[in-house]
Amino acid sequence: MIRKMKPALRIDVLSLFPKTLEGFVSESILAKAIDSGLIEVNSLDLRRWAKGKHRETDDRPFGGGAGMVMKPEPLFAAVNEIADDDTTIIYMAPDGEKLNTSICQELSLKKHILLISGHYEGVDQRVRDYLVNREISVGDYVLTNGTLSSSILIDAVCRHVPGVLGDKDSLNDETFEEGLLGIPQYTRPSEFNGLKVPEVLLSGNHAEISAWRRSKRVEKTRKLRPDLLKN
Template identity: 50%
Template sequence: MNIEVLTLFPEQFPGPLTAGVTGRGLAAGRVNLRVHNLRDYTHDRHRQVDDVPYGGGAGMVLKPEPIFEAVRARAGKGPVILLTPQGELLNQELVRELAGYDDLYLICGRYEGVDERVATHLVDREVSVGDYVLTGGELPAMVLIDAVCRLVAGVLGSEASPKDESFDQRLLEYPHYTRPALFEGHPVPEVLLSGHHAEIERWRRSQAVERTRRRRPDLLDRQQG
């Protein structure tokens, strides 16, 4: 899979993505990350990428021309995604969908955001990583890349690993325990020591449903709806 990123801060990439599973996925070429500096698509002496907002107000807005030029210069055909707190919330369903493309193009905003014509006439999707405002789209892009990367075939050690994880079948995952069986007086649930696979499966399923009901009833509601 090819992922391109357009940013004012290319030096932030690949950053934390070099560690662990994503790092190995990048090194092995399962995911190719190309990072473009937005300033490389300007043509003035000051390489200006932002300007004051029409109508007044605080802050600067990223100009449309360099962003349009950058996206039009791309080779890929997959969706162009603008990271914005106003977009659809990133969830595992969307991650799965995005992981199905051969390539993605991610645009990171800064300052007050980007000229609205980018959203209305250039991008295919607007994606948010949560209901809070960050200073730039770089961390959201890395979150999206990390989540997508681990679903790309061959990136995770075991192909089966993403199955049963939280949000698979709209359930949170069951709890995990490892050795020791008794830690500071807290035992591991008996059933997990039983070696009885069918019972362990049943227990895990009921734990997943129960903790989803307690912590994220909205996931179950959506399942029923």
């Protein structure tokens, strides 16, 4: 029997739309990483932990107002069953800390992440106050639900797990690594409609290429994202 190795990172996602995430992780780099056993991603239907004939997961907000709120009981029951001491429980929230490369690097070292994906008006505040370890946003805008933001986090975190990117050098010179933007990239042909690739890239001189790339990163960062250079 061929036994698959234990994945370096397991991510479980609790949501009301498990199929959205299943589609996302079934292709490309993530699918390969899952297939080779480097990571494990489980998309779990929160309704599994909802009680009653209709397995309701939401209810009207106390105090009135628009929309529905996700009930605490199914979320507490699910976390109670899934999480252990190695689990980092994250609620995807537009008002959470903003996801960045350093958070992705930190999360890629965890053994088990449990993502809670909200819907409607989000989750009952008691889930946020007593159940989760962390709240993460993917940007200053509001999505209709958390499966897309969970997918973004999974993608951005998993590429830092060793082996997920076929070539580990892919992370070098990349945007936001070392607080700089990425390098300008060129491929064949070396001349297209009179537009030439910078001479240095054709020189074969690795030290010069490396110095040129670094200077371009700094130049581009100064122009487009000077805030990064301050840190």
